[in-house]
Amino acid sequence: MHDMYGDGWNGGFLEIFKNGTSLGHFSASGFGSTSTISMCENDSLRFEYTQADYENENSYELYSPGWQLILKDGPNPLPGTVFNIAGHCDTIDMQGNHPCTAIPIDTTQCALADNTLSAASGINPFCAEYHDGDMWFIMHSPPSGNVSIATDSGSINDTGLAVWTGPDCTSLRELGCDDDAE
Structure with missing residues (x-):
């Protein structure tokens, strides 16, 4: 809620x-x-x-x-x-489909992902107008607090990225969002 x-x-x-x-x-x-x-x-x-x-x-x-x-x-x-x-109690965990199943990444490696089969988490950023198959990643900021996030060129022609913070996976607040749509 x-x-x-x-x-x-x-x-x-x-x-x-x-x-x-x-x-x-x-x-x-x-x-x-x-x-x-x-x-x-x-x-x-x-x-x-x-x-x-x-x-x-x-x-x-x-x-x-x-x-x-x-x-x-x-x-x-x-x-x-x-x-x-x-109630139906036979659901399967899908890694990355929600903040509580976020895929761990670190600040020194590139992360490759494909959201083609991802379901909507229901947690939408205030930009990018995307309400479908989102993916979630989790990382801890380095001591400096500085992090740079970028997408690589290729077949992607429209991305939306949001950064969230919170004490746990169900209490998040959006820090920022970027939509590169033209």
Whole structure:
């Protein structure tokens, strides 16, 4: 759950029902919050969203245990019952499809990657207009804090790159984004 302004959802909330019983009200605090919901095969989940103030700041996603995007809504999430699903517990982890499965790289090596078969993570930068098969990498900044990121020429004719920071893979804030589209 995310809030672009950083002040929480200002009264908006998700009520999540598992097999017809409310699990409670969930909302972002600060820039964002995460919650884990345990499901068994064929459990049902229902999401109901209640709007409040500054809805253009609110968004949320639901991921499988393998970090496959199942549901995404916002900014301006739809009110009322927004999602019903039955649990299926056979998802496979795909390295690099989400920040929590990011591919490790270091600051001295080139990284080659292909996002052709990547699924959308649901976490989109504020530039590049790309909402599809993104890839995630993780690295630790050198002591200087300086890092240069570049793409190599070739068959790529439009790239979008974003740099994110955060204490863990579910609490990220975008530091910068570049879209080389002409």
